[in-house]
Structure formats: C-alpha cells, structure tokens
Amino acid sequence: MKIHDLITTTEALADLCERLAKSEFVAVDTEFMRENTYWPELCLVQIANTEEAAAIDPLAEGIDLAPLLDLMCENEDVLKVFHAGGQDVEIIVNLTGKTPHPVFDTQVAMMAISQSEQIGYANLVDTWLNIQIDKGARFTDWSRRPLTDRQIEYAIGDVTHLSKIFPKILKKLIKTGRGAWLDAEMDKLADESNFIIDPDTSWKRIRSPGRNPQVLGRLKALAAWREGEAQHKNIPRGRIMRDETLADIASHPPKKQADLAKVRGLSAAWKDNDIGKRMMRVVAEAEPLPKEEMPEKMKRGAPLGKEGALVADLLKLLLKIRAREIDVAARLLTRADEMEALAAGVRDLKVLQGWRYEVFGRDALELVEGKLAFAVQNGRLKMTHIDDMQASMEEALAAE
Structure with a gap:
C-alpha cells in the first residue's frame, strides 16, 4: 500500500479524492481536540482504500x-467505513450539516458476528490481523504543529488496518x-438529526426534576440559554454550568442575583x-x-412484583444463552429494560419484531x-420446549 506524505494543500487533496472516488470503499478516521471547546477541533483526517x-x-x-x-457526503458510490464512528461523523456534520453516506461501522458490525459489545480498535486489530498497536501517540496534542513522524504513522495506521x-x-x-x-x-449513524x-x-x-410545568419550563429555558452561551464562547457547556446546578436552579430559582453566590456549583462572581x-x-x-411538550410517563406495563422480577431474570438468562449459541452481542438483540417490559406484559417491543423476533423474541x-x-x-444450560420435554418423558415411560 502506498503511504503519502502529509497532505497540506487543496490541490494534493483534490488529486487524492479524485482517485479515492473510484474505490468501492474508503476507511476513515479523525483526530480532534475537544477538551476546552464546545465544537470539536478537527486536527487530522486519515483516509485509505486498498x-x-x-x-x-x-x-x-x-x-x-x-x-x-x-x-464523504455527496458521493453515494463509495462506502465510508469507520470504527466507533459517532464522533467522526459528528465532526463532518458540524462542517457540512450532512452525514457521510453510505456508512459502515466495524464496531457495530462486530456485534452481529461475535459477542463483542463495544470492541475497541486495538482489540479489533489484534483479533483480525494479530497486530498489537502502539498506543503511545493516542493522547498527544493533535493541534500542535508540526506533527511528528510518530504521530502521523500512528494515525495513518488506523485506516490502513481498517481497510484490511x-x-x-x-x-x-x-x-x-x-x-x-x-x-x-x-441508518442511525447516517441520520444527521442525531x-x-x-x-x-x-x-x-438533563435528568428532569419531577413533572412540574413551571420547573420544566425553567429547565428548558435555562438549558437553551446555556447552550447558546457555550456555543458563542466555544467552550464546553459544563464550563458554563453543570447539569446538576442547572436543574437545582430550575427547581429552586433564586429571587435576586445576589442569591447566586449561595448556589452550589457557581462562583461568588455570579452575584x-x-x-x-x-x-x-x-x-x-x-x-x-406547554402540556404538549410534557415528557411522557415511563411506560412500565403492569408492576413487576417479585414474580415478575424473577421472570425478567429468566429472560436475561435466556438472552445470555441465545447470544452464546448464535455468537452475537446480547446488546444487539435487546436491552434489560425491554426484558423487564416483556415480563410486565408489554408487547409493543422491538425484540418482538423482524429478525429479532425470529432469532430471540419468539423464544x-x-x-x-x-x-x-x-x-x-x-x-x-439449554432451552427446551415444554411439549418436547413431555414427549421425551412419555417415550421414556413407554420404553420401560
């Protein structure tokens, strides 16, 4: 595989993209900094085909x-391959208002062919290529220039491995x-609204402090205000005010500005x-x-009770058995809250639809x-149908 020098001009980038546009897929990764900013600062983009x-x-x-x-966003003929690509996609959305399309995430794909819930990139490379990645450059300052040869080699390795x-x-x-x-x-990864x-x-x-319309109205207004302040200053929203402080002010609003000095989580200067x-x-x-914006009450079905909780535990055990049998991540099949809802009598569930019903929901x-x-x-430990058990018992008794 040919490894290019660091691309720093529009002309070189255009030439590269013209060649890559003829590929069936490209592997993509980014390096960014966001510890001190609201918007992630894109510092490097790595891309490769075969x-x-x-x-x-x-x-x-x-x-x-x-x-x-x-x-990334206009060429529908080239598949864009990421690993745990949520933050990479977010950066592209911030730049264009669009998501890359079509997309493929190898971390998600591993859930369908193994019991790996959220396999990390280093483990992915070790599993498929038997290569141990040097993680030394992972937490360096990617915004500092010039980049070292070690940084660039580490970064490009992410996509050369992924392309294989x-x-x-x-x-x-x-x-x-x-x-x-x-x-x-x-589809979730390709939906810019996410x-x-x-x-x-x-x-x-933000964790809602109850269902009082006045409190939730203040919470909505304060959260929108904080978001605007953070965006304008380009600093993390938590630097303006933490969620717990915001919720506390929504629940117990100060009567005058001087009272802000007493609010936990704010400095005395706010007064x-x-x-x-x-x-x-x-x-x-x-x-x-407004009434139409009030959050829905959590749908719990009938109260679980002690017996229902036991049924939910059996469902979770069944999930572990089935995930092991078909070698798939349990999280891809269903979640714990769905198991509890099923035990409580709820039937309008994703696990009882489509392929999930066929491979697990029916059982x-x-x-x-x-x-x-x-x-x-x-x-x-195996699953068995009651009718099959009875038939086996009857055959055994008849043989005697």
Missing part, C-alpha cells in the same frame, strides 16, 4: 477541505446472512457579573412547559407464556 493511504492536515494554511467533504479488516468482516457477514441485522444501526444540537430540546438530556444577570433574566422570563415470549423451560444437557 491501494493508498494518507493523512490530511485541516489546519494547514489555505487548505480547502471541500474535495474531501464532497467525497473491513473486507474480512464483510465476508463473514455475508456468510452468516446477518447483514440486514445492521441496517437500522447504520448529531445536530437543538438548544430548545437540550433540556431533555454581580453579566452572565449572572443574563441568567436571572432567563429565569424571570421562563414560561411553564422469549414462549418463556413468558410458560411454553419454554431450561434444561441441563451434557453439562450445558
């Missing part, structure tokens, strides 16, 4: 990333017939500075949350309905 690989310096003077972004691993994963997915299992998961932050809905990510004044104005002008439902039981065969 023939060549390069690192692109987005901080190089005068470089225009348009050829790369067009390849992806065809192997794809081959196994085709062999097992589980590619369709991943369609919904990949990455665009709307200040008016940011309050929903007379401009940001404190702006926040007090938001609190004063906040309207009660889970039969367990709840008393049609399935556990048995030990040759020292291993």
Whole structure:
C-alpha cells in the first residue's frame, strides 16, 4: 500500500479524492481536540482504500477541505467505513450539516458476528490481523504543529488496518446472512438529526426534576440559554454550568442575583457579573412547559412484583444463552429494560419484531407464556420446549 506524505494543500487533496472516488470503499478516521471547546477541533483526517493511504492536515494554511467533504457526503458510490464512528461523523456534520453516506461501522458490525459489545480498535486489530498497536501517540496534542513522524504513522495506521479488516468482516457477514441485522444501526449513524444540537430540546438530556410545568419550563429555558452561551464562547457547556446546578436552579430559582453566590456549583462572581444577570433574566422570563411538550410517563406495563422480577431474570438468562449459541452481542438483540417490559406484559417491543423476533423474541415470549423451560444437557444450560420435554418423558415411560 502506498503511504503519502502529509497532505497540506487543496490541490494534493483534490488529486487524492479524485482517485479515492473510484474505490468501492474508503476507511476513515479523525483526530480532534475537544477538551476546552464546545465544537470539536478537527486536527487530522486519515483516509485509505486498498491501494493508498494518507493523512490530511485541516489546519494547514489555505487548505480547502471541500474535495474531501464532497467525497464523504455527496458521493453515494463509495462506502465510508469507520470504527466507533459517532464522533467522526459528528465532526463532518458540524462542517457540512450532512452525514457521510453510505456508512459502515466495524464496531457495530462486530456485534452481529461475535459477542463483542463495544470492541475497541486495538482489540479489533489484534483479533483480525494479530497486530498489537502502539498506543503511545493516542493522547498527544493533535493541534500542535508540526506533527511528528510518530504521530502521523500512528494515525495513518488506523485506516490502513481498517481497510484490511473491513473486507474480512464483510465476508463473514455475508456468510452468516446477518447483514440486514445492521441496517437500522447504520441508518442511525447516517441520520444527521442525531448529531445536530437543538438548544430548545437540550433540556431533555438533563435528568428532569419531577413533572412540574413551571420547573420544566425553567429547565428548558435555562438549558437553551446555556447552550447558546457555550456555543458563542466555544467552550464546553459544563464550563458554563453543570447539569446538576442547572436543574437545582430550575427547581429552586433564586429571587435576586445576589442569591447566586449561595448556589452550589457557581462562583461568588455570579452575584454581580453579566452572565449572572443574563441568567436571572432567563429565569424571570421562563414560561411553564406547554402540556404538549410534557415528557411522557415511563411506560412500565403492569408492576413487576417479585414474580415478575424473577421472570425478567429468566429472560436475561435466556438472552445470555441465545447470544452464546448464535455468537452475537446480547446488546444487539435487546436491552434489560425491554426484558423487564416483556415480563410486565408489554408487547409493543422491538425484540418482538423482524429478525429479532425470529432469532430471540419468539423464544422469549414462549418463556413468558410458560411454553419454554431450561434444561441441563451434557453439562450445558439449554432451552427446551415444554411439549418436547413431555414427549421425551412419555417415550421414556413407554420404553420401560
């Protein structure tokens, strides 16, 4: 594979992207810094196909990333392959308002062909290529220039390895017939709404202090205000105010700005500075949350009770057995809250639909309905149908 020098000009980038546009897929990774900023600062982009690989310096003077972004978001013929690509996709969305498409995430794909829940990149490379990655450059300052040869070599290695691993994963997915299992998961990664932050809905990510419309109205207003302040200053939202402090102010609003000196989580300077004044104005002008925006009460079905909790535990055991039997990550099949809902009588669940129903949901439902039981065969815990057990017992009795 040809490894290019660090790309620092628009012309070199355009030439690279023109060649890569003829590929069936490209492996993509990014290096960024976000500890001190609201928006992640893109510091390096690595990209490779089966023939060549390069690192692109987005901080190089005068470089225009348009050829790369067009390849990512406008070229539908080239599959973009990431590993745990959520943050990489977020950066592209911030730059373009669009997600790369089509996309493939090897971390997600591993859930369909192994019991790995969230396999890390180093373990992925070790598993498929028997290569141990040097992690020494992982936590370096990617924004500092010039980049060292070690940094660039480490960064490009991420995509050269990935370009070799992806065809192997794809081959196994085709062999097992589980590619369709991943369609919904990949669609989530390609949905820009998952990455665009709307200040008016940011309050929903904060643990709601009850269901009082006045309190939730203040929470919504304060969360939107904090998001705007953080975006304007380009600093992490937690540097403005932590979630717990924001929720506390929504529940117990100060009567005057001087009272902010007593609020846990705020410095004494808030009692007379401009940001404190702006926040007090938001609190004063906040309207009660409209009825149509009130969060839905958690759907729990019937109360579980002691017996229901035992059924939920049996379902979770069944899940472990089935995941082991078919070599798939349990998390891809269902989650603990779905198992509890099923035990409580809820039936409108994802696990009872489509391929999940075929490979697990049907048995889970039969367990709840008393049609399935556990048995030990040759020292291993197995699932067996009650009718089959009765038939076996009747045959044994008849033989006697």
